[in-house]
Every structure is written in C-alpha cells, then in structure tokens.
Amino acid sequence: MIESTSIPLSAIRKPPLPNPADAPTEDIREQLYELEEAGELIVQRVPGPYIEVMTKYGRTKKIPEQMTWHHKSCGQCGHIPGYSTSIFWLNRQFGMNYVDPTDQTSCTAWNYYASATSNAVAQAAVASRNFAAAYETGYFPMIHCGTSYGHYKETRQEIVHHPELRRKVRDIMAKLNKPLVVPEEIVHYSEWIHAMRDRIAKKQVRDFSSITASIHPACHYYKLVTEDAIYDPDIYGGQRTATVTGIVEALGSTVGDYSTFFDCCGFGFRHILVQRDFSRSFATQRKIEIMKEEANPDVVITHDTGCVTTLDKSQFAARAHQRNVGVPVLSDAQYAALAMGAHPYRIVQLHWHATDYTALLEKMGIDWEKAWVEFEGDLKRLESGEIEYLSWEDADAK
Amino acid sequence: MSVTAPPARFTADPGATLSPHSYLDVAYEDKLALWEEVKADDRFADYLYGCYECGICVAACPSAKFYDFSPRKIAQAAAREDVELIYEQMNDDVWNCSQCFSCNRCPRENSPGGLITLLREVAVRNGLGTAKEALEGYGRVVYKIMTTGTQISPDMLQPDAFPDWGPDVEKTSDNLELWRRALPPETLHTTEMSWQVSNETLIELYLIWLHSDVMDMIAEADEGLHMIILDVMEETLEDAGYEV
Numbered sequence: 323m324i325e326s327t328s329i330p331l332s333a334i335r336k337p338p339l340p341n342p343a344d345a346p347t348e349d350i351r352e353q354l355y356e357l358e359e360a361g362e363l364i365v366q367r368v369p370g371p372y373i374e375v376m377t378k379y380g381r382t383k384k385i386p387e388q389m390t391w392h393h394k395s396c397g398q399c400g401h402i403p404g405y406s407t408s409i410f411w412l413n414r415q416f417g418m419n420y421v422d423p424t425d426q427t428s429c430t431a432w433n434y435y436a437s438a439t440s441n442a443v444a445q446a447a448v449a450s451r452n453f454a455a456a457y458e459t460g461y462f463p464m465i466h467c468g469t470s471y472g473h474y475k476e477t478r479q480e481i482v483h484h485p486e487l488r489r490k491v492r493d494i495m496a497k498l499n500k501p502l503v504v505p506e507e508i509v510h511y512s513e514w515i516h517a518m519r520d521r522i523a524k525k526q527v528r529d530f531s532s533i534t535a536s537i538h539p540a541c542h543y544y545k546l547v548t549e550d551a552i553y554d555p556d557i558y559g560g561q562r563t564a565t566v567t568g569i570v571e572a573l574g575s576t577v578g579d580y581s582t583f584f585d586c587c588g589f590g591f592r593h594i595l596v597q598r599d600f601s602r603s604f605a606t607q608r609k610i611e612i613m614k615e616e617a618n619p620d621v622v623i624t625h626d627t628g629c630v631t632t633l634d635k636s637q638f639a640a641r642a643h644q645r646n647v648g649v650p651v652l653s654d655a656q657y658a659a660l661a662m663g664a665h666p667y668r669i670v671q672l673h674w675h676a677t678d679y680t681a682l683l684e685k686m687g688i689d690w691e692k693a694w695v696e697f698e699g700d701l702k703r704l705e706s707g708e709i710e711y712l713s714w715e716d717a718d719a720k
Numbered sequence: 721m722s723v724t725a726p727p728a729r730f731t732a733d734p735g736a737t738l739s740p741h742s743y744l745d746v747a748y749e750d751k752l753a754l755w756e757e758v759k760a761d762d763r764f765a766d767y768l769y770g771c772y773e774c775g776i777c778v779a780a781c782p783s784a785k786f787y788d789f790s791p792r793k794i795a796q797a798a799a800r801e802d803v804e805l806i807y808e809q810m811n812d813d814v815w816n817c818s819q820c821f822s823c824n825r826c827p828r829e830n831s832p833g834g835l836i837t838l839l840r841e842v843a844v845r846n847g848l849g850t851a852k853e854a855l856e857g858y859g860r861v862v863y864k865i866m867t868t869g870t871q872i873s874p875d876m877l878q879p880d881a882f883p884d885w886g887p888d889v890e891k892t893s894d895n896l897e898l899w900r901r902a903l904p905p906e907t908l909h910t911t912e913m914s915w916q917v918s919n920e921t922l923i924e925l926y927l928i929w930l931h932s933d934v935m936d937m938i939a940e941a942d943e944g945l946h947m948i949i950l951d952v953m954e955e956t957l958e959d960a961g962y963e964v
C-alpha cells in the first residue's frame with residue numbers, strides 16, 4: 323500500500339506565466355515554415371475561426387473550431403464506439419462542419435509500440451498519407467486517439483530533423499501521387515473540448531455539481547513532445563496538463579485529486595492484448611484503488627482510447643478478488659455529451675462499457691432503465707428491418 | 721563514441737558486466753553488429769545523452785513496479801555501450817516495457833522508452849528467437865492492422881479472448897452486428913474493421929508497406945504470417961492493376 327503524497331490543489335501556488343522566449347525546446351512550427359519555404363513540404367494551416375490556447379512553455383496553439391477531418395481511433399471505434407460517437411455528436415450540436423473520412427487508416431502506432439513490426443519510414447509514411455488525405459479535402463486533421471496524437475507529434479519532429487527520412491517519405495508519397503504535407507498544429511479532440519468548454523457548459527442541461535470526478539491524463543497526450551500539450555495557469559497552477567480537468571470543472575463537478583495522477587493506466591500496448599496480468603494489476607492497484615482511497619470519485623474521466631479501456635475493463639477481475647474497485651470510466655467527450663443531454667445508449671453507448679455506471683447516471687438525474695427500454699426499442703426496429711441503421715435523428719428523438 | 725573491439729573484461733569474464741546471462745553461445749561480433757544497427761537509426765541521437773543514474777525514470781516507470789526491469793539500466797547499458805548487457809536486454813527486458821514514455825521525464829532528456837523501441841525493432845528485423853516468442857499470439861493483430869488499416873476490430877471482442885473482462889464481452893459479441901447498426905456515425909457499421917476504410921486507401925497503405933521494408937521485417941519475425949499478409953495485399957493490388 324503506498325502512502326498518500328497528494329498535495330491539496332489549493333496549496334499549488336500560481337507561478338508567473340511562462341515566457342515562450344525561455345522555452346527549453348524549439349518551436350517546431352518555425353522549422354516547418356522554413357522547410358515549406360525551401361519547397362520540401364507543404365504546411366497545412368489551421369483554418370479559421372480558431373481558438374488560441376496556451377501550451378506548456380507559454381506558446382500559443384491554434385485549435386480549429388470546425389472544418390475538421392476526424393482522424394478516428396481504432397480502439398475507440400472498435401471497442402468503445404460511444405467515445406467516437408460522442409465526439410461527433412458534440413460537433414453536430416454546435417453545427418460544426420466536419421468530415422468523418424473513409425480515406426483514413428489507423429496511425430498503426432498501437433501495433434508499433436506493441437510489436438515493433440514497423441519502422442520510422444513506414445510510420446512517417448502512414449502519418450503523411452493520412453495528412454495528405456485530409457489536405458486534399460481542405461479539412462484539418464482532428465486526432466481522436468492520444469497515441470496517434472503523441473506519435474504524430476514525434477513523427478513531425480523526425481520529418482523535420484532528419485533529411486534522409488524526409489526524402490524517403492517524400493519518395494513514397496510521390497508513388498502514391500500525394501504531396502508531403504504536415505499540419506501546422508497536431509490537434510487532439512480533447513483540446514477542442516478544452517477550448518470549447520465554456521460553450522459546452524452554456525449548453526449543459528444536466529446538473530453535475532454533485533459529481534466527483536478523478537482525472538487520468540493520458541501518457542501519450544503529454545509525455546510525448548510535452549511542450550505541445552495544453553497547460554493553463556488557472557488549472558493546477560499550470561503545473562499539470564489542463565485538458566480534461568478544464569471541462570470537468572467547467573461542468574461544475576468536483577475534481578477528486580489523488581497521488582498517482584502521473585502514473586500510466588497500465589495499458590502497455592502489447593500487455594493489454596497478450597500480457598493482461600500487468601494491465602489489470604497496474605490499472606486497479608496503482609490507479610482505481612488509490613483514487614477510491616484518496617478521493618472516492620463517482621467517475622474517472624480520461625481522454626484516450628487505451629486509458630478508458632484499461633481502467634474500465636480491468637475492474638471486473640479485480641472485483642472477483644474483493645479489491646476496492648468499482649468506479650465507472652468515461653472519456654471527457656462522453657461526459658460532456660451527457661451533460662449536454664445526450665442519450666446514454668444511443669449516443670454515449672454505455673452498454674459497451676464494463677464497470678457499473680448506473681449509480682453515476684442516477685446522480686446525473688438520468689433514468690437509465692427508461693433509456694435502456696428506448697434503446698431496446700431501437701434495436702427491435704433494426705432487427706425487424708424497419709430501419710437499417712440508427713440515424714442521428716433517431717438518436718436525438720425525444 | 722563507437723566500439724570497434726570487445727572490451728576484454730566483457731568477454732574474458734562475463735560476470736564483470738552487469739549481465740547475469742550473457743548469451744555466451746552468441747558471438748560478440750554478432751551482438752556488436754546488432755548494437756551498431758541500433759546506433760545507426762536516425763532517432764538514436766535524440767534518445768540518449770548520457771545518464772546521471774538518478775533513477776527518476778525508474779520512479780516513473782510502471783513496468784519497473786511489476787517486473788525485474790529498469791529503464792535506468794537500459795540507458796546505462798547504452799551509454800556505456802555494454803554490448804553484452806545490451807544484447808541481454810534486447811532479448812529479455814525490452815518486451816516488458818509498456819511504452820508509456822513516462823521515462824521521458826529524464827532530466828538528461830533521454831528517452832529510455834525510445835531506446836527500447838529501437839532495440840525491439842532491431843530484434844524483430846534480425847529475427848531473434850526471443851522476439852519471435854514475444855510476438856507469438858500477436859500475429860492476428862499484426863495481420864489485422866496491416867491488411868485492414870485498422871487494428872482493433874469489433875469482432876475481436878470474443879469471450880475466449882477476454883475472459884477477464886466479464887460477461888459483457890459475450891453479450892457484445894452475441895449482439896455485435898445489431899449493436900454496430902445502432903451507431904449513428906455511418907463509418908462505424910463495421911464488424912471486421914474499426915471503421916469503413918476505402919479500397920483506394922488500403923491500396924496506398926499496402927504500397928507503403930511494400931516500399932518501406934516492413935514486409936522484410938514481418939518475414940523475419942513470422943514467415944507464415946508474412947505469406948498470408950502478402951497474399952491479401954497482392955490480390956488487392958493486382959485487382960487494381962499493380963504488378964507486385
């Protein structure tokens with residue numbers, strides 16, 4: 323059992339705003355513009371209107387409001403599809419213009435981090451192909467997966483820093499009749515939610531003020547190319563990444579802090595698929611149990627595929643061993659969608675989640691039994707052939 | 721710094737290295753060649769700047785809490801170019817890393833996790849037996865990602881594959897096709913891939929695999945898997961008029 327070393331949030335002093343001129347890292351965008359000037363690649367600009375946010379060392383990052391090309395996550399779409407559906411639903415609620423492309427592959431980084439059956443050139447070429455596909459549509463990449471986001475930030479650095487790699491990738495792109503394109507900013511959907519949080523809160527129809535949420539920040543969001551993650555002096559004094567915490571606070575919930583905030587979820591890439599003893603133990607003993615002991619949250623909110631999966635699914639086996647678990651796990655997108663009135667099954671698709679979430683829904687004022695009956699009605703219509711698919715209109719029917 | 725000859729203390733007395741198991745049946749030159757391959761990767765210089773031995777990476781590392789594993793030892797062995805120990809790590813340690821990159825907190829700006837990516841890649845490219853073992857049971861995932869462009873398909877949710885995730889897996893698997901049709905985004909009505917990927921997109925992905933030496937890596941790691949993936953790719957590419 324580890325001892326609590328948690329510092330109360332109120333004790334974190336607000337340091338002066340960081341000065342980008344003192345940043346210990348380079349501003350990769352300046353080098354991208356230089357390479358573009360030299361004819362080496364194309365930089366896709368963030369379309370307006372965009373929202374400016376602050377990153378770790380005080381630099382400004384542009385988050386596009388719309389004209390976004392949604393780079394989906396294979397783990398979200400495959401196993402927790404209410405995650406992706408909620409992201410799209412939020413965009414639709416604001417009338418945002420977006421594309422959900424079929425001309426998109428996974429970043430293939432989950433496989434790479436799990437099995438190493440790839441290499442830097444292939445990884446950069448997969449990234450560039452997706453970037454070029456977005457560029458051809460005129461829409462700007464919005465990355466759903468934290469690993470894709472982190473991996474693409476690394477790939478962007480490699481393309482900038484290694485001319486030989488850049489040449490090889492450009493040659494492959496030429497064989498595909500595509501240009502080498504790099505987006506001006508690599509944008510994660512949770513950054514869009516963070517930037518939109520006040521507007522989301524304005525459309526809130528359910529009261530979340532009695533809910534305590536513990537936050538799990540995704541490793542690949544802020545540990546890979548750390549200077550590109552959003553930090554905010556008003557959130558943790560700018561000492562931790564602000565995404566997720568920002569939206570949870572904006573929705574009026576209490577953030578339940580805990581001492582293993584920086585620990586990963588135990589996903590492990592290969593471990594979650596073929597060595598799950600590690601994932602289960604780490605997720606429950608270093609995260610869920612510590613959260614329960616120190617903050618006793620109603621829910622864990624996170625912002626990546628693997629984190630939702632690992633923290634949620636690992637609790638079943640731990641419960642069989644009488645461990646102190648039993649906290650539902652949602653993404654920030656699902657949490658925000660529920661706050662704005664989304665249906666818990668038609669949109670948030672909670673039936674794909676494992677840990678019991680019914681007490682949480684009751685705290686949100688949602689009659690989950692009635693909602694499930696409504697969803698079962700949809701399933702009957704689908705089964706009978708009355709409808710082939712559940713449409714957005716069906717999903718929002720009152 | 722480069723190593724051109726084996727430091728005598730490593731070969732004469734394997735116990736003098738930190739390695740308890742020095743794979744003495746493998747020639748030093750072969751181990752050195754693998755290490756040189758790691759160093760030749762463009763990313764190597766971005767991942768290692770020496771090591772303070774401070775252990776911050778170990779404190780941050782989830783795998784160090786679970787296994788006999790240390791990112792500090794990985795950085796140390798690389799910084800000292802302890803070829804014997806590196807070879808052992810390449811075989812015995814690297815597959816324990818969970819690639820979370822918590823170790824990027826290193827005050828020396830190292831990335832032990834990044835070094836591990838390179839060590840794994842060289843192990844796979846050279847068909848090391850331990851890499852093949854590590855990839856056993858993983859072939860289906862490699863097949864999925866390389867042939868469909870998406871890794872985690874809904875139909876992977878089978879109760880025998882995830883018994884520890886509880887009875888909901890069976891429920892999902894039993895209702896899969898119906899539940900997928902109950903998803904409003906049109907791209908998600910799939911069961912064999914995470915979302916609908918267009919055929920043109922797959923062709924471009926296959927061309928990337930063929931032009932970036934990935935297929936050679938797969939052949940080293942698993943010959944059978946290589947043949948199956950190649951068959952799928954060839955059929956699609958030939959249908960589209962490409963000569964493979």
Ligand code: SF4
Binds near residue numbers: 832
């Ligand atoms: S990337 Fe690997 S070595 Fe680094 S902290 Fe994570 S598990 Fe440990």
Ligand code: SF4
Binds near residue numbers: 777791
């Ligand atoms: S944190 Fe960096 S300097 Fe410290 S032991 Fe680890 S690799 Fe070495």
